[in-house]
Structure formats: structure tokens, C-alpha cells
Amino acid sequence: MTHYQLNHLQELEAESIFVIREVASQFENPVILFSGGKDSILLTHLARKAFWPARIPFPLLHIDTGHNFPETIEFRDRLVAQLGVKLIVGSVEEAINRGVVQEEKGYNASRNYLQTAVLLEELEKGKFDAALGGGRRDEEKARAKERFFSHRDEFGQWDPKNQRPELWNLFNGRKHYGEHFRVFPISNWTELDVWTYLMLEGIELPSLYFVHERSCIVRDGVILAASPYLPLKPGERPKRMRVRFRTIGDMTCTGAIESDADTIEKIVAEIATTRIAERGGRADDHRSETAMEDRKKEGYF
Amino acid sequence: MMKQKEPPIQLYQGELLRFTTAGSVDDGKSTLIGRLLYDSKSIFEDQLDAIKTASQRRGEEGINLALLTDGLRAEREQGITIDVAYRYFATPKRKFIIADTPGHIQYTRNMVTGASTANVALILIDARKGIVEQTRRHAFIASLLQIPHLVICINKMDLVNYSHEVYAQIKSEFKHFSSKLDVKDVHFIPISALKGDNVVHRSKRMPWYEGPTLMYYLENVHIASDHNLIDCRFPVQYVIRPNTDAYHDYRGYAGRVAGGIFKKGDEVMLLPSGFTTRIARIDTADGEVPTAFPPMSVTILLEDDFDLSRGDMIVREHNTPAISQDIEAMICWFNPRPLQARGKYALMHTTQEVRCMVKEIRYKLDINTLHRNLEDKTIGMNDIARIRLRTTKPLFYDPYRQNRNTGSLILIDEHTHETVAAGMIIE
Structure with missing residues (x-):
């Protein structure tokens, strides 16, 4: 390798920082969608780098389903305090109480789907014209076609057949009044890239990612955390298992894996050899072959 | 920039290589990508299970590797690819980003998009059919977009008995044609994506071929000088x-x-x-x-x-870019509404945003014959044309051949805000 050549993580970092700065330049009121998961932690970390030594010029927006792991919330509050940024919380619980959305019924009930309405409401309320998200193209088939700058109509909807072509480093953020953009600065990162980078940078992560003992139930091959939010089916009995989470979503639909990884180095080694896709543990994606595409069109993250 | 921490392990030492694939429905492009992912062990077990099930549901024999790359519902229903999709895989040497572009509908628009950031263009030729119209179009766009390296994969060698003659014939035909194009580095590889010959593993069935496998080529092609390191x-x-x-x-x-x-x-x-x-x-x-x-x-x-x-x-003081409000550019038109002669558009170039007016449409280029059409100047979807623009403010630019970053621009419709054209500055 010559002297004037970046390695792939350095190049991905440079690309993401460019995209984040482009958002600050082209939009009036951007916001970072923060879920507490590793991708939004990475995104926030890159945003810090993009504007250093100034503060991140955007607030963070967290859509709280009320079914989050307590570890996620603790982590979020600590990070926000460290960065000195503003945090906005959109509450699904509250939207249910107001009757804006209705809770799903049944054993596999999840508030995942309800997040979309609350997210769109918050974006409208805050008059945000760009929402930065930690979506990656390698996550899921429908995301493989997502743009860095993804245009949304006034209903927040994504039209995959009518996306703007995106060439070179030229990102077209023009829009009509009332429309907004979703921006995905880490589009080109894979799960392994994210973990390797987090390891090299020594970035702190929620404890859920590391192996711990917890009470779980196994449903349709997916290991779910036992919690008051997850009604048990007849015959289901929680058992103690040594698990960790590869993604962090709601307690009701985020699958755990059995693992020995208690350090980030071990996680990287595990990911490098693992044979199951990252979202393989997400019950929300298993609902149908095009579950993600359908949710995205409606305005999901 | 990221800190370099010890110990460096293979996981993050490799460079990033972006390549674009282009091909029509039947020349095996999806199968080739599936093969690269499969043989480099980049497909997960559950993804493999999902496509096994989907293959069976469609009544197909074995695993249809092409299903791996079909993303959207409409595509799976119609069995076509309608947009650029990005795929990722890594080997211990490099990380790869594939811009997978469809072969037919809005072909040019998508190919141009995928090509704009690529280091390598991978062009597939069906060994039974040889060079067809689409091969010429692919190669032309690769040269127009100045993709530094071109790999011509002569595919389906299994269906021509791994014949050296067939391969040599196509190679010489392509060389003859590409001499008219502005391509610097062309490489030929005989493969069978379906059987796996010369994709990741060296084929024993073509002892006459002594060059690298496709994977070896992608892992080793020199890309450090793909960037302009001269003009600051x-x-x-x-x-x-x-x-x-x-x-x-x-x-x-x-x-x-x-x-x-x-x-x-x-x-x-x-x-x-x-x-x-x-x-x-x-x-x-x-x-x-x-x-x-x-x-x-x-x-x-x-x-x-x-x-x-x-x-x-x-x-730098003694190496300045061109500074002008009059720009000559080749453009590729992306919109159903044709280019308006003397029309006004927004223009993005580097980090500048200006307005511009189309002063002249010089000619439309037939991308199959490279013929310059000076009469028909209606520039519609997927057309390539040379135009002259006048901008409201001077641009600081270099010819696209010298620098893809300072030589590229996009045109935006001021009313719909859609990106309507990609431009490569000539002078």
C-alpha cells in the first residue's frame, strides 16, 4: 500500500463525514435519529468528528416505544450529556394514550410498527427537513437500493421506483415545502465494518451487546428477552440463558444470540466468522419477504 | 482521520474497491455476483435458506444465485432489476462495493450512476453470442465516465466447450472496437459464473488461459493512482x-x-x-x-x-483549475421531460450551486455507433449529448478526464428539484 492510500475504514469514515457536513450545509433544520443501537452510536460519533472542535449542530431524536431495554435509555442519556446536544424524545406510549395509534394485539404484538407514525409526527412538529439515520445498505434487500440522500414526500413516504440518481459526491437535497430527506451517511458500511471501527476507536456501547445472563424465551427459533411486555404463549417458560444482542430494538422483537463474546474484540471475531445475517434475529423482518420494504415506503427508519 | 492502532489485523488493512457490473437479463450477471458472494463466503446461512425456499417455490432446480440480488418486490414479481443496488463483500485483502446496475429499463441512467464512483467496470459477454449492442454501450459508458479499469468477462465458457478460439475471437473483436474509445486498462478473463470457472477458483478446464481469476484481479488491481494526486x-x-x-x-x-x-x-x-x-x-x-x-x-x-x-x-498558485462561466460538457439525460434548449437549470459542481442556461446543443451521440447526430437535437431520457452552458457565477473546474471530482456536475430541474442530468466537463 502506498503512502497516499486510505484503508477501507478510513475511506468509509471520510465518506460519512462528507455526507454529514453536506447535510449541515444544505438543510436548515436537520436531526439525528438516535435509537441507542450501535449504528446510531456510530453515526453520532462520526457527526462529532465532522464538526469538531464545534459541537454537533443537530439535536438527537429518539422514538421511545416504551418497550426499550432500560440499558438503552441509560446509555442514551449518558451520551447526550457527554456531547452536550439536545435530545428530543417521541413517545409511542403517549401516542397510544392519545389515540393516535393503536396497540397491536396478540402474542407477537410489537410497537415497532407504531414508531413510524410517531416519528413522522415528531419530524413535522420540529419542522425537521433532514433526518439522519444509521441505515446501512447491507442490512436488508430493500435497503440495498437506498440513496445517501433519500427524498420523502409530504407524507413521509419513500418511492423506491422514483429515486433521484446519485452521482459522484454531488448530493441533491432540494425539495418542496413540507417534504423532507432521510440521509444515511453510513450506507456503505457493513456490520463487520461497524464493529471493527467501534473497536479501533474504543467507542463505548450499551451493555446489551455483550454477553450476559438473562431470562429468555425461545419462540419460533428466535431467542427473546422475557419481559412484562411479552405475553407468554401456553407452555412457554422463561429460562436463564447466556446471550447477547446483535441489534437493539424493542424488547418484544429483538432476538438474542447465544454467545461467549464479552469484549468487543470477541464480538468482531464472532461477526467475522458468523454465518447468520444480522437481522436474522429480528422478528419484525420475518413477517413477510418484503416486510422491510413495506415499512420503509410508509416512512419507517 | 482514524487513528492507526496496533496491532493491525487483516480486517481493516485492506483498501476499498468499488466496481460496477452491467449486463442484460440473460448474460449471467446476477449469477456472477451470486457466485462472488457465495464463493467468498459472503452469503449468510439464513439468506441462503431464504433463496433456497424461494427457488423451490418458483419450481427451479437447485439454488438460483440470481435471487440474492433481487431487492424490491416489483423486481421479484417481474424477475427484473429496476435500480442500482449496492452489494458488499470482503476478502482478507480488500473490501468490495458492487454497484449492480440493471440491463434494460433506464439502462443508461443507472449505469452512469453506478459508474460515477467505480474503480473497475466489469462487463459480461455471453461467449455464445459474442459482442452485442449492449457490450458496446457498456464499454462506451465506462469510457465516458472514465472508469480507470475495465474487465471483460467472457462468460458461459462451459457452453462453448471452454474453447480458446471462441475466447480469442471475442477478445480481438473487442480490442478492435475499444481502440475507438478512451479506455486505459482493459483485461480479459474467460469464466463460467454458473460452474465457477475462473471466478474465485482457477479453472482446470481452460489450461490455455494463464491470467488471473476474476477475484485475484479484483484483489490485486492497482488502484492507488486512480485519484488525481497532482493537481491540488x-x-x-x-x-x-x-x-x-x-x-x-x-x-x-x-x-x-x-x-x-x-x-x-x-x-x-x-x-x-x-x-x-x-x-x-x-x-x-x-x-x-x-x-x-x-x-x-x-x-x-x-x-x-x-x-x-x-x-x-x-x-496552488501555479496550478489553478479553469475558471469560467462557459462550460462545454457531455451530459447524460435522466428525465422523461427532454432537455430544453436555452432552458435554465440549477447546477451542482463540487460544493458550488449556481444557475445555468443551456446555450447550445452541439450534437446527440448515438451510443451504439458513436455517430454524432447534428440534426436531431431532441435530448430525451437516456440520451448522451454535448452541450454548452453559461453559468451565473464562474466555476473552478478541470476537464473530467483529469479529475472526476472537479470535472463532474449535475443539472437539477428548478421546479421539480429532480436531478435531470449528469455532466462530464470537456473544457
Whole structure:
């Protein structure tokens, strides 16, 4: 390798920082969608780098389903305090109480789907014209076609057949009044890239990612955390298992894996050899072959 | 820029290589990508299970590797690919990003999009059919977009008995045709994506071929000089002013190096003002760096106080870009509404946004024959044309051949805000 050549993580970092700065330049009121998961932690970390030594010029927006792991919330509050940024919380619980959305019924009930309405409401309320998200193209088939700058109509909807072509480093953020953009600065990162980078940078992560003992139930091959939010089916009995989470979503639909990884180095080694896709543990994606595409069109993250 | 921490392990030492694939429905492009992912062990077990089930449901024999790359519902229903999809895989040597572009509908638009950032273009030829119209179009677009390296995969060798003659014939035909194009580095590989010959594993059935496998080529092709490291160009993207006690007088010009190598202490010239000063420091969030080169994102601090803003450019005094309001460019048109002669559009170039007027449509290019049509100047969807533009403010640019970052532009419809054209500056 010559002297004037970046390695792939350095190049991905440079690309993401460019995209984040482009958002600050082209939009009036951007916001970072923060879920507490590793991708939004990475995104926030890159945003810090993009504007250093100034503060991140955007607030963070967290859509709280009320079914989050307590570890996620603790982590979020600590990070926000460290960065000195503003945090906005959109509450699904509250939207249910107001009757804006209705809770799903049944054993596999999840508030995942309800997040979309609350997210769109918050974006409208805050008059945000760009929402930065930690979506990656390698996550899921429908995301493989997502743009860095993804245009949304006034209903927040994504039209995959009518996306703007995106060439070179030229990102077209023009829009009509009332429309907004979703921006995905880490589009080109894979799960392994994210973990390797987090390891090299020594970035702190929620404890859920590391192996711990917890009470779980196994449903349709997916290991779910036992919690008051997850009604048990007849015959289901929680058992103690040594698990960790590869993604962090709601307690009701985020699958755990059995693992020995208690350090980030071990996680990287595990990911490098693992044979199951990252979202393989997400019950929300298993609902149908095009579950993600359908949710995205409606305005999901 | 990221810190280099020890110990360096293979996981993050490799470079990033972006390549684009183009092909029609039947030449085996999806199968080839599936093969690269499958043989490099980049497909997960559950993904494999999902496509096994889907293959069976469609009544197909074995695993249809092509299903791996069909993303959207409409595509699976119709069995076609309608947009550029990005795929990722890595080997211990490099990380790869594939821009997978469809072969038919809106072909040119998608191919141009995928090609704009690619280091390598992978063109597939069906060995039974030889060079067809689409091969010519692919090669032309690769040359128009100045993809530095071209790999011609002569596929389906299994169906021509792995014949050396067939391969040699297609190779010489292609060379004859490509001599008219502006391509620098062309490589030929005989493969069978279906059987796996010369994709990842060397084929025993073509002992006459002594070159590398496709994977070996992708892992080793020299890409360090794909960036322009000669002509210093730094478009100012964003101005960082912390306004805090600790950084009271900090004024940093953030951006991505578009060309050349910048060093601390370098004498530089600022555009458009023409003032000269020196680089006081090159900052990143991880501390100062001694040099900045493409495609690094850094923050440059200058010795003297000048008021630069987004769209300005930092260059060297004796190596300045062209500065003009009159631009000649090849464009590829992306919109159903045709290009309006004397029409006004928004134009994005580096970090500048200006307005422009189409002064003249010089000719439309037939991308199959390379014939210049001087009569029919209706520029519609997927057409390629040479035009002359007048901008409201001067652009700081280089010919696209010299620098893809400072030589590229897009046109935007001022009413719909859609990106309607991609442009490569000629002069």
C-alpha cells in the first residue's frame, strides 16, 4: 500500500463525514435519529468528528416505544450529556394514550410498527427537513437500493421506483415545502465494518451487546428477552440463558444470540466468522419477504 | 482521520474497491455476483435458506444465485432489476462495493450512476453470442465516465466447450472496437459464473488461459493512482467556527480533498479571490495530520484571516483549475421531460450551486455507433449529448478526464428539484 492510500475504514469514515457536513450545509433544520443501537452510536460519533472542535449542530431524536431495554435509555442519556446536544424524545406510549395509534394485539404484538407514525409526527412538529439515520445498505434487500440522500414526500413516504440518481459526491437535497430527506451517511458500511471501527476507536456501547445472563424465551427459533411486555404463549417458560444482542430494538422483537463474546474484540471475531445475517434475529423482518420494504415506503427508519 | 492502532489485523488493512457490473437479463450477471458472494463466503446461512425456499417455490432446480440480488418486490414479481443496488463483500485483502446496475429499463441512467464512483467496470459477454449492442454501450459508458479499469468477462465458457478460439475471437473483436474509445486498462478473463470457472477458483478446464481469476484481479488491481494526486483542489464544504472559549478564534475550512496532496506550510491560493496564504494546520477530530490527499475529509486552517465560504476553493498558485462561466460538457439525460434548449437549470459542481442556461446543443451521440447526430437535437431520457452552458457565477473546474471530482456536475430541474442530468466537463 502506498503512502497516499486510505484503508477501507478510513475511506468509509471520510465518506460519512462528507455526507454529514453536506447535510449541515444544505438543510436548515436537520436531526439525528438516535435509537441507542450501535449504528446510531456510530453515526453520532462520526457527526462529532465532522464538526469538531464545534459541537454537533443537530439535536438527537429518539422514538421511545416504551418497550426499550432500560440499558438503552441509560446509555442514551449518558451520551447526550457527554456531547452536550439536545435530545428530543417521541413517545409511542403517549401516542397510544392519545389515540393516535393503536396497540397491536396478540402474542407477537410489537410497537415497532407504531414508531413510524410517531416519528413522522415528531419530524413535522420540529419542522425537521433532514433526518439522519444509521441505515446501512447491507442490512436488508430493500435497503440495498437506498440513496445517501433519500427524498420523502409530504407524507413521509419513500418511492423506491422514483429515486433521484446519485452521482459522484454531488448530493441533491432540494425539495418542496413540507417534504423532507432521510440521509444515511453510513450506507456503505457493513456490520463487520461497524464493529471493527467501534473497536479501533474504543467507542463505548450499551451493555446489551455483550454477553450476559438473562431470562429468555425461545419462540419460533428466535431467542427473546422475557419481559412484562411479552405475553407468554401456553407452555412457554422463561429460562436463564447466556446471550447477547446483535441489534437493539424493542424488547418484544429483538432476538438474542447465544454467545461467549464479552469484549468487543470477541464480538468482531464472532461477526467475522458468523454465518447468520444480522437481522436474522429480528422478528419484525420475518413477517413477510418484503416486510422491510413495506415499512420503509410508509416512512419507517 | 482514524487513528492507526496496533496491532493491525487483516480486517481493516485492506483498501476499498468499488466496481460496477452491467449486463442484460440473460448474460449471467446476477449469477456472477451470486457466485462472488457465495464463493467468498459472503452469503449468510439464513439468506441462503431464504433463496433456497424461494427457488423451490418458483419450481427451479437447485439454488438460483440470481435471487440474492433481487431487492424490491416489483423486481421479484417481474424477475427484473429496476435500480442500482449496492452489494458488499470482503476478502482478507480488500473490501468490495458492487454497484449492480440493471440491463434494460433506464439502462443508461443507472449505469452512469453506478459508474460515477467505480474503480473497475466489469462487463459480461455471453461467449455464445459474442459482442452485442449492449457490450458496446457498456464499454462506451465506462469510457465516458472514465472508469480507470475495465474487465471483460467472457462468460458461459462451459457452453462453448471452454474453447480458446471462441475466447480469442471475442477478445480481438473487442480490442478492435475499444481502440475507438478512451479506455486505459482493459483485461480479459474467460469464466463460467454458473460452474465457477475462473471466478474465485482457477479453472482446470481452460489450461490455455494463464491470467488471473476474476477475484485475484479484483484483489490485486492497482488502484492507488486512480485519484488525481497532482493537481491540488480543496473545495470548501463547510466552515467550522466553534465560538467557544477554548476555540475562540478557530476558523476551519472543512471539506474533502478533490485532488493533489496538501501539506502543512504549503503556499496556497484562494478562489475566487486570488489571495495567497499558507496552510497553518490540517485538522481532524483525531488531531493534526501532516498531509491530506483524496478522498480524505479534513479541516484546513490558514495562516491569514480570509473569509472563505462554501463553494470557494483552495488550490496552488501555479496550478489553478479553469475558471469560467462557459462550460462545454457531455451530459447524460435522466428525465422523461427532454432537455430544453436555452432552458435554465440549477447546477451542482463540487460544493458550488449556481444557475445555468443551456446555450447550445452541439450534437446527440448515438451510443451504439458513436455517430454524432447534428440534426436531431431532441435530448430525451437516456440520451448522451454535448452541450454548452453559461453559468451565473464562474466555476473552478478541470476537464473530467483529469479529475472526476472537479470535472463532474449535475443539472437539477428548478421546479421539480429532480436531478435531470449528469455532466462530464470537456473544457
